[in-house]
Amino acid sequence: MSGMGVEGGSGVGDTAGADVAGVPALVGVGGVVWEPAAGRLCCDPTALAVLGMTREECEEHPESLAARVLAQDMPRLFAEARRVLDRQTDFSLYFRLRHPDDDARWTHAQGRVLRDTDGRVLRVVGVVRDARPDVEARESHAADPTGARHADMVQELTTALTRAATVEEVTEALVRAGLLGPATVKSVAVCCEDHGHVLLLASRGFPAPVVRALRMSRLEDPLPLSEAIRTGRPAFLDDHAALLEGYPQLRRLLPADERVGYAVLPLTAQGRTFGAVGLASEGGGFPPRVRTVLLALSGTIAQSLQRALLYDRTREMAAGLQTSMLPARLPQTPVLTLAARYRPAPFAHEVGGDWYDALPLSGGRTALVIGDVQGHDVHAAAVMGQLRTALRAYLAEGHSARAALSRAGRFLAELGTDRFATCTLAVLDPGADEAEIVRAGHLGPLVRHADGRCAWYPVAGGMPLGIFPGEECPSTRIPFGAGATMVLCTDGLVESRTADIQEGKDALVRVLGAGPVGAGPVGEGALEPLADHLLTAVADPAGNADDIALLVARRAAAPDTD
Template sequence: MSGMKVDGGDGLGDGAGTALAGVPAFVGVGGVVWEPAAGRLHCDATARAVLGLTREECEEHPEALAARVLAQDMPRVFAEARRALDRETSFSLYFRLRHAEGDARWTHAQGRVVRDAEGHLQRVVGVVRDARPDVEARESHTADPTGARHADLVQQLTTALTQAATVEEVTEALVRAGLLGPAAVRSVAVCCEDHGHVLLLSSRGFPAPAVRALRMSRVEDPLPLSEAIRTGRPVFLDHAALLDGYPQLRRLLPPHDRVGYAVLPLTAQGRTFGAVGLASEGGAFPPQLRTVLLALSGTIAQSLQRALLYDRTREMAAGLQTSMLPARLPQTSALTLAARYRPAPFAHEVGGDWYDAVHLSRGRTALVIGDVQGHDVHAAAVMGQLRTALRAYLAEGHSARAALSRAGRFLAELGTDRFATCALAVLDPAADEAEVVRAGHLGPLVRHADGHCAWYPVPGGMPLGPFPEEDSPSTRIPFEAGATMVLCTDGLVESRTADIQVGKTALLRCLQSAPAPLETLADHLLTAVADPAGNADDIALLLAHRAE
């Protein structure tokens, strides 16, 4: 926080007042907004009281805030801040601040990261409060380690596991948030049985040699995780007992370490299908925590089983979608093509987005991109049929307008209730132009050889399917040597949190400053523009570059 301006007056400036306008007001809770680009931290009066800052300190000595965080808490504060900024997520953490009276007070801060339409960090909005009552309540629970404190543990871990959708998120839930109190988990390994082998699903914190050995292990091997899967019995050991009982681990783990280990079988529907290994700081797990872990092992098993189904369903959905897209794109000396596809973020959804490219006569190439309504197997099936039909019409020699018109009638004759949007661009290097036809879809974005970028206002027709007799108009736009064309589905520029025009503007600006190599450009546009937090749709992206 060194060098950061802190606006702390009772009468906050206009900028600060605006920044804090969206922070909810509760008794004892102060609003804080950090604007890194401006180097400012806005605090209301309650926040100043919680943080122990006077108006003069805020205005003249902002470094006082960072200096008051206890040194032993700084690594955790910075680690949580980095995690929130890197993953664009919310945050919640406890830390201690040294106040003017000399006492160190527990403080709780929570908030969220806000980015602009181009993905740049705009501000961090949060609240702070005095957390001493929380700590006092926890300390009162310590006198009864099998009572309320462990009830809190069960509630916290159960809540975290309920929200975990993937195997990685289950692993994260076991590691983070101090779920085991004084015996904080530092390492986790999650595995399942796969035809006699131990399949490592996820691991955190274990040494690389141990992870490599685990990947090559079998259920019959005399190893802790293998035995838990084979016997269905849990094991609790300290470091010395682990090395004595499993001497083959001595070459994989340090000889001396103050670590405790818990190996829990994962059993669901009466069958042990995997195991989880936990390593904790501070030595062996206390008896009370062992009891809690055994009670929670069923919940962990159910969460992992659900996560495995989620991951496998998502993998199948992505595989089905990818199998319906072209395995390779036609490349010529005059034209280079690149494409990307990213599935929707929900495991059960198979999208209807597609792209295609077809060689035509006289050195021309047709680019196709489209989106069938819906996110299910039916949408994918319709997409596959529509893509095949459109390829056939283009191969037969029909014009872009006629091919798209025939595709609309084909979709109507399928008897489905789905409609589709589509854009078709026939690139003609000999004429330095492209013929574009679109049916309810986004038009082309072009970066010309001089660096100028533009969304071309190509007149469009109705989506394919509902209006089979409607034809889409054809428009010719310039596409000279050195130009690059971008076609995409709305998932790239549309978001639940912003208008589509915001996304289109962000894509145009990104293209203006993006790297030139086409494959690199495709990756850059997909990662820099798409909003993973606000986007619930799949994305198809097709790029073409004319050689100079």
Template sequence: MAGRNRPAIGADKRLALNRMGSFDWDLLKRTLDLDAAGLAVFDLRPGEYDGNPETLSRRVPPEEGIRLDATVDRAIRSGRTSYGAYFQVTRRNGIRQWTHVRGRILRDAQGSPHRVIGIVRNATTELTEFAEVSAQEAGRRRLTGIVQGTTEALSRALTVDDVTAVLSDVAGLERFGAEGLALGLVDGGAVRLVALSGESLETAGERPVAPLDDARPLARAALTQRAHFATSLPGPTDDRTRPRPHIDGHGFDAAAFLPLVAQARSIGGLALFYRGRTHFTPEDRNVCLGLAGIVAQSLQRAILFDQEREFATGLQSSMLPRDIPAFSGVEIAVRYHAAWSGRDVGGDWYDVIALPRGRVGVVVGDVQGHDTHAAAVMGQLRIALRAFAGEGHPPATVLARASRFLVELDTERFATCTYAQLDLATGAVRAVRAGHLGPLVRHTDGRTGWPHLRGGLPLGLATEFGQEDFPETRLDLVPGETFVLCTDGLVEESGLDIEEGMAELAHAVRTGPGRAGALADHLADRLWHRWGTGDDVALLVLHRAPDPGTRQAPRIHQYIHQADPEGLAETRAVLRQALEDWGLAALADDVQLAAGELLVNVLLHTEGGAVLTLEVVPGPVTRVRLAVQDRSSAWPRRRWPGEAATSGRGLLLVDAVSARWGVEPRGDGKAVWCEFAPPDRPAAGAAGARGRGFP
């Protein structure tokens, strides 16, 4: 009966009796809650923990934390639902305690992890009570932990700079149990120090060099491939045996000078400096030698990677044009960003081509693949396309011939590209697209848009399938507008829809500076670093110089795309603001009405957009001239609609509100213009000039 009256023991108390605690880790909020028993496992009092995992990690030695993080990361990435690991916790008295964690990973409907719940327990008993650990075994475990932690940290280092950063940061020094570090690489007949006491010499602009046959211990270790352990360092006056003259102020008492040897070849030396150390035990020496071997292998891999990168970027750069020609009235800036993937080079390219009759051709493209063959094909294709364009062929013919050329190269690669010809005098653009992103245009009012370019198949495939049809799209680039071409590496990120990248590019262009070079740099800073892309990127920015006229005769230009209904409202606002700035606000209503009628006529009855120009015409009598240009050869005619008609009165309204109007041929289209005189200054001869150019 007495047993029945005893109070029940809850689950939390049962866990605490077994030196177990529970935790709840929210991966999205980055908080980790521990119950009282869990805090006891980490030797923490309730008031000492704020729920931040970083606070908890202070109890875990760096090498143990790296190993534990790697275990959890592998479990999450592999899709597993649970994990378990042993690690050590440093209690407040400095004694290390073996601890075990078992976690269950909770995922959402899409399989993304969002929470981890589990149990953490003091595992000292099971590792010590049931097996006596010898001094040698303890040393082996310690060496294994340090080696594993260093290996994990260096496994993600690709370049020499990455390796240097891992070794010389605070975590690296704590991992080695050292207070200072010097890392040197063999460079010809000398040792070049790349890190010293945790401070990168790159920031100081200094690369000290010590000859290999010098008596300095670091150089001697690299030369003889033998480690040297010193328990007393030379004084300030002994310059010959010191690793660096200014290291004495750090007050180091001992040092380990370790050779970095890979495949029987010295690649450098590593020096670890200590304070308060009087000797090196055999275990300490084994730890140092083991670390040196790991560092040597990582450095060898990093040196090879850097060499491959240098080869790859050099090859790619040699395939791209060295100089971009300058043209009057436009600014052109190009940028190329190499993929971060070893010797893999891409086939992305750009080019700017001077064409006959005052035109310029611009192209951005991408050959399939990321290897030296793709780069070689790209170089040949770029030169061929430049030759076809230079012969004066229209854009559609240029791409058709380039497609046939690519097939004749007897390669299985295909290529995508966008090619455009710009008339420098008029701003007329003829653009074609072969399976590639179209251009992005920033208008003078800051709006951006992706004009619709009908596209053909990629180069090579178009010829293989007998569809060498690349329809041209006519655009107008008015003064002050910007034309941007790029390859997909600038807008693509793994796991995200390309539409998101295109929207981000449009936002970056819209908020970027006006000049072509500054905008190209802005896009590089905003997007290349944001994506961290593994793909190479080619970027071309063309900015047509603004045409504000003069103080006596100011001028604005506006392009209204056919598929942009917001452009009409924006244009009306721009016209009113310009007239107010020019002191001609009294004309705003009439000019807005006439502009609306002329623009609607173009957008409804032609197959393209319209270029609007508003300017002050100086003379004996100041006039304001409005012109709307399109690509249609059909001239408008003034007519008298019936009383019940719902359209056909546009030109009647223009005739009513303007002083005079007419039509002029403009290249392959026309411009309908009308003039307005301020109320107190009527235009001379207005009555005899109405409808000029009409039968």
């Protein structure tokens, strides 16, 4: 609920007269904040109207709200509320509420439960709206077969928007909703205002010329989305001709014979219109009931999009911070080519401690490093940056692989942090057809030899860095001949919530064995495609909760003597 200013710690519940949700009354959606421990319920004016409460009742007698829920709805509502408070984060509830005029009205509430680090409920943040249009549509199913479907789609879309974390997910929810009954959503465009320009965030189904025009449009341009952001007014155009008549500049971008209806919804949160959504439907315009539903949902769409924008921007900043600490370029030699990949964890606020590095050593050797600092936060990333720099310095000074890793462990302990780190250091020596491996609590190397054999080498290892300062890890030498490929990775690539790490390691062996390794000279092989292939074919996006670092090295094949 980032659009409500709650997750950022704005203290919404501290003032009874606070604008709780920042959702304008125009769209009929009101904001509510409930703090169970304090027995405090705060509602904005729209929420008070939806709930049929006065400001005094809300602040001094919040328990009166529960007393007005219809008795037949209480068991279901109580069971659902208990389940949400015990285990869930997001919720979406329908119930009947008796108003002071004795009118029982269907009401819809949705929102999020915010907890402390121990899982205790701090506050419940949500929005409420009059759900009678939903129920009336459902009850009129016999006269209008699309009515019940509208109500179902509203509930499905509301649930999907509550769960959507990114702008792409918000867009997909709108496409999949099928809000238009017999007609279907053909195209969706989602945009926001950006310093006088219209920033296209996502689109589906619109022709390429329209997408290009949207990307280059300004707020003052006479275009539907620009106008909606500028004025804050929705627009419904019953057919293609109406669109072209109102916006003649679109004639050169859209075919003239399409049977399409259009809806343009301004997105308003905290009293400010910051974006707009454009919908195109097959089969003509939008009937009055659908227009009402879309207008009511525009507040929910606005909040979902605002939350998604915050998520995307936070994720981008986290990934940028992490990436800035990794090497900008990898050293390449006439006999050795390298490729690396980094993928952040799938959570916006998390910055990981995974890293990789490579640097040339004397005698034509190359050192490869892969590691992971404990934790997923800015502290882990900072420790990672310091540790990577220290290990790089020890290797550049000419210390052996064992000594360099031992000094790095002592350095980590002396930082005074409570973090430990795992690490594998591989020194590749093409002149000796071998690699020296030193491992500190990390995965060992996976090697594919020129003849196609693939195996994880069971190299000896020591404890993670920082646990026993000064301890030297054992060193193991393994073959690394001409045409061989070595893969070093963090456990995020092969471990997930849905599979055991051994399953992931076995899968990586199979993928490497069949992957596009390449057999030509260095620089002409398929190492970059191989790195992409390993990352996409093995990592499980649904079950992965960790960031991933991957480093791949391939030695040039032996020259053809025939």
